Amino acid sequence: MMKPEQWLSEALAKTLNELYGNIGANPLVIQPTRKDVEGDFTLVCFGLTKLSGKSPAQTAEDIGVNFCNTNPEADSFNVANGFLNISLTFEFWITYLNQFSPQASEPDLNVPPVMIEYSSPNTNKPLHLGHVRNNLLGAAVANIVSASGKKVIKVNLVNDRGIHICKSMLAWQNSGKNETPESSGIKGDHLAGKYYVEFDKSLKIQAEPILNKVLSADFSDLDEKQSLKATAILEKYNTSTDDKKEELKGELKLISNSAAPLMKEAAEMLRRWEAGDEATIQLWKTMNGWVYQGFDVTYKRLGVSFDKIYYESETYLLGKELVENGVNSGVLYRKDDGSVWIDLTAEGLDHKLLLRSDGTSVYMTQDLGTALLRAEEYKAGNYVYVVGNEQDYHFKVLKLILQKLGYSWANGIFHLSYGMVDLPTGKMKSREGTVVDADDLIDEVIAEAKKKSEELGKTETSSAEELAALYERIGMAALKYFILKVDPKKRMVFNPEESIDINGNTGPFIQYSYARIQSVIRKSKGVVDNQYDVKQIENEPSHRTLIRTLEQYHETIQAAANGYNPSLVANYAYELAKQFNHFYHEFSILKEENKQLAAFRLELATKTGETLKCAMGLLGIEMPEKM
RNA sequence: GGUCCCGUAGCUCAGUUGGAUAGAGCAACAGCCUUCUAAGCUGUGGGUCUUUGGUUCGAAUCCAAACGGGAUCACCA
Structure with a gap:
């Protein structure tokens, strides 16, 4: 049995053809009749007056008469304000009910699958309310797309490396006393989070005096590069309005942070990690293991799952080759200092960095590489990224670069950009301890x-x-x-x-x-x-x-x-x-x-x-x- | 400052390609359990759809501007 709306659309087209000759591809506006009006479906007749040469009401009347005379499924009609409201027979509806089923049909394997990336947590702290929205959205979208008849591949890209992980590791090393989830009874991801917070505290103690010195133009704790930057910012700072001052102070704070001994230690740890230092890697594996155990529990409770998990530690070096190819083909360009950029000014955007002058990759480089890897592995028709709207710009650029590099599958990239979750008291801020833990x-x-x-x-x-x-x-x-x-x-x-x-x-x-x-x-x-x-x-x-x-x-x-x-x-x-x-x-x-x-x-x-x-x-x- | 997103009832939200008198829930008030589960149902009050202009048969919806809120604009991820 055909869907009522589709059937009606075709039957009405037939009626219109009989009344007015060939109506062409003019789409009919058919909608469910509003609650307070008698009828099942409503045909909006304003657009049809050119065909009929009559008023909307008269046009609706003519169509209604002809339609009801020629279709036994039609019960009655009425016309109001140029809307033709059609009632189908109750028997028609009951017959429809008899064969109705909400069950989804099997995914069509001839249609390219849809890849949906969601969750994508950092492994240095437990999941919070924002992640909850992300996970629930991703899982629901995956179910819905699958029910709509397409095969779905659910992907999680775990951000398991980087300076943030090293912070937790360092704090644990310094003050953890070999505490483990087992010894402390603390869930693994929460334990890692505890040390992340601890690091931040200790860092603040070190960085605050530095910031104060910087604000009074004392750069003795900074290296040459930092001093240069700080000087420039401080100049602006002294002549700015209060609003702007806050913002600039934030930048100075970042500089002070990176000048603190603890931060240098964390950076050093990251270097050791990248160099493959055995002890560092071992600690990293252990702590991430705790976090994964914790995440598994939370994922299970949320009812979310994945078909494929990518780890950034395995993908962060990808993308360099893609960038080199882009340089060779002239889409990207290399500056004198060796850094690689793309010029997006023609699209109303800026120049974007893709490789640092030391040859290492940035966030975008990794994402480009990962996107290519997945496209080759799965050949999906659509790539959905469930990521917060603070990354709108990133994904706009990501898609654009891939398109410019000539990858046609990039047209299927869609950033499912969701809004932040606020509390009635305002924004969630981890520093102020107002995050809601998942x-x-x-x-x-x-x-x-x-x-x-x-x-x-x-x-x-x-x-x-x-x-x-x-x-x-x-x-x-x-x-x-x-x-x-x-x-x-x-x-x-x-x-x-x-x-x-x-x-x-x-x-x-x-x-x-x-x-x-x-x-x-x-x-x-x-x-x-x-x-x-x-x-x-x-x-x-x-x-x-x-x-x-x-x-x-x-x-x-x-x-x-x-x-x-x-x-x-x-x-x-x-x-x-x-x-x-x-x-x-x-x-x-x-x-x-x-x-x-x-x-x-x-x-x-x-x-x-x-x-x-x-x-x-x-x-x-x-x-x-x-x- | 540039770019993007958002602005609907006291609060939280619907309103699918422009369609009829803009809808729910919460909160407030008033009813309904001898009847298949009252975690329910029914009713009342509550609106300048931020503002102004434009497009047209017709605008909460499209366009422009203003105002308000947010995000983003790193050799961080």
Whole structure:
């Protein structure tokens, strides 16, 4: 059976052809009829007046008459303000319901796969709220794209090397006293984070006096290069406004930091790491191992997984060859000091550095190399990077460079740029200790789910294990739904209290609707027969509304996949659950005396339940059979 | 300063290629459990869609400018 909207579009085109001759490729504007107006679909007729030569209302009237006369599926029509509202027969809708299924078809292997990179953590500290949004988005987008019929490859690029890791390592070496996750009982990623914070503290103690000296033009702690830079900044600083001063002070702080002995030690450690020093590598492996153990726990709790994990320690040298080729082909240029650049001024951007004068690579070089590696390995059609919007510029440049270098697959690069997560009190700042830790947050939402469930007294019927699993489902549903219902590209405010709400537009509300449906289905066994005659069922608005909403499911998934936007799925599920609750309140299924009608309603409820489960499943939210 | 993103109810958010009287939830107030799970349902109040101009049958949506918020512009990643 064809999709109603598609069928209608073709049938209306036929009608228009009969009335006005060849209408050409003029796309018809068809939309679901708004709630307060009678009808299933609405044809907007303003654009058709040129064809008909009549007023919008008269045009709509003519089309309506002809359409209803020639199509038995059409029930009636009405015209309002130039909108033609068409009602299809209820029988048509029931027949549609009979064959409806929310199940996704198998991915089409002839279509190039879609690669989705997300998570991409640093291994020096535990995951926080920002990572939570990233991970949930990435996992949901992967599910949705897969459900839309494309094969998906989920990729994680772990940033496991660099100066930030060395900071943790150094602090542990200096003051760790051989503390391990086992000896301390601290989760591995949190332990590494603890020493990262410790490093920062010690560094601050060293760097502050240096900064103060620099501010009074005493550069005795700086080397030649740093002094030069500081002099220039200080000059500006003394003549700047307060706003600008803060900014320049930040730059001076960076210089002071790098002049501190501890920072030099960390840099030295990084050099040893790159040189392959055995003891350094060993320490690095050990601490990263702790972090991975910790991440695995958090990933599992979040319900995210990956098909392929890349480590930056294995990819950070890539890209140099690509850059050399670019120089040879003239797309890139080399300065006298040996550094390599690309000129993007024609595109309204700047010159961008791709290789340092000492020949080492920068962030961009690595990303270029990694992109090439993946393209060769997987030959995907699309490469989606789930990365925060503070890197908009980076990805714009990345795509542009690859395109300029002549890689056609670069056209498939898409930066899924999501907004930051703010707290009601303002921005999260690690230095001020206002970051929300991912593990704490998960514990909190589950504890809150438990508390609320106990308050409602819904705890008698199940075992302790079942209840624990249920609380986890409810808590995680609250958290995931709260984050995923917001358009990814928008900055959002995360209120910890609202995130664990269970009433209204929330995950638990949708779970509750589902649990009610399952309860009805369980109780229907032996009471309601599944067979009914389509012709025997009478039209009822809230039944019809539900079917019409079910009909939008696949379209919603497609739109969400095309726009990489899980919020469309979340909002759809909410709308569907709300409509079901309305229906549930208005009609009884099991107590309906007309058995035909009861059977029909049961099917309607069952299909609604399946659809809710599928939609929420795409968001990584599990549905409980009881709650 | 250049570039990019955002601005919808007290708060958090929907509003898919321009379509009819701009919608939900939370919060507030008022109802509904002898009836398939009240984590629910129904109702009331709440809006200059930041502002101004433009495009047209028609603008929250497109264009321009202003205002407000944010990001970014490293031989850091």
